[in-house]
Amino acid sequence: MQDVLFYIFAALTLVCGFLVVANPFTRNPVTSAMFLVLTIMSMAGLFVLLEAFFLAAVQVLVYAGAVIVLFLFVIMVLDLQVEERRKYPRSAMLSGGIVAAALLSVMLAAMRELPGTTDGPALEGSTAALGGLLFRHYLLPFEMVSVLLLTAMVGVILLSKRKLK
Amino acid sequence: MNVGLHHYLIVSAVLFSLGVFGVLLRRNLLNIYMSLEVMLNAANLALVAFSRFNRNLDGQVLVFFIITVAAAEVAVGLALIVALFRMRRSTYVEDLASMKH
Numbered sequence A: 001m002q003d004v005l006f007y008i009f010a011a012l013t014l015v016c017g018f019l020v021v022a023n024p025f026t027r028n029p030v031t032s033a034m035f036l037v038l039t040i041m042s043m044a045g046l047f048v049l050l051e052a053f054f055l056a057a058v059q060v061l062v063y064a065g066a067v068i069v070l071f072l073f074v075i076m077v078l079d080l081q082v083e084e085r086r087k088y089p090r091s092a093m094l095s096g097g098i099v100a101a102a103l104l105s106v107m108l109a110a111m112r113e114l115p116g117t118t119d120g121p122a123l124e125g126s127t128a129a130l131g132g133l134l135f136r137h138y139l140l141p142f143e144m145v146s147v148l149l150l151t152a153m154v155g156v157i158l159l160s161k162r163k164l165k
Numbered sequence B: 001m002n003v004g005l006h007h008y009l010i011v012s013a014v015l016f017s018l019g020v021f022g023v024l025l026r027r028n029l030l031n032i033y034m035s036l037e038v039m040l041n042a043a044n045l046a047l048v049a050f051s052r053f054n055r056n057l058d059g060q061v062l063v064f065f066i067i068t069v070a071a072a073e074v075a076v077g078l079a080l081i082v083a084l085f086r087m088r089r090s091t092y093v094e095d096l097a098s099m100k101h
Helices: A002-021 A029-049 A053-078 A090-112 A127-136 A139-159 B005-025 B029-053 B058-088
Strands: none
Touching (some): A002 B005, A029 A053, A029 B029, A053 B029, A053 B058, A090 B005, A127 A139, A139 B058, B005 B029, B029 B058
């Protein structure tokens, strides 16, 4: 059952990921954003299969909730005209394909070196275990991330002022 | 065949390559940015898979931090794109090549 679910979610992730980066039917950024939501949702499904329940919830809340809404806001603020006439340059398609294929083959070759995995007792990525680790062992990085978020917030407010002084 | 670490890593590698392909192919800054998000998600998937199959929660903590930093990065990046659009009235990379000459 879990294997079937894995194949379903993996196929969904890859198909929607492809439609995010290179949709053959439309060039509209809104469509890409919507397929990004689907990619992220199916990836949350993969996280559940990996028993990372907290991260699955965070993935849906932060990515599918906050990040995509931000993307859609910006797309609508910019009021872009979809310029269908702009074709992808053939050189970009070629070089992108070559680079992506080379990268993929390198990663797959590196994977062959991996030692076989041991299927031991399952690791519960439960909120309690993760929270204990986060607030004991990783307390300093946690606080630093909060400062980083504050900095990002101040920076965004400054950047979105009409006159930069 | 049982689904193991390799299956998840292959999905992650293919997704990462798709993101690279999108960054090189697309000409709209917003679409390039979405491809970057796809790449970040692929890295997250690899980390969670390693964490699960090595029975070590540290990988999941790292993914938590990556998601937080990615949210901050998206906010700043989109603010930059909006500021750029105000100056140049375009988000296509061909129109933003004034450093080229």
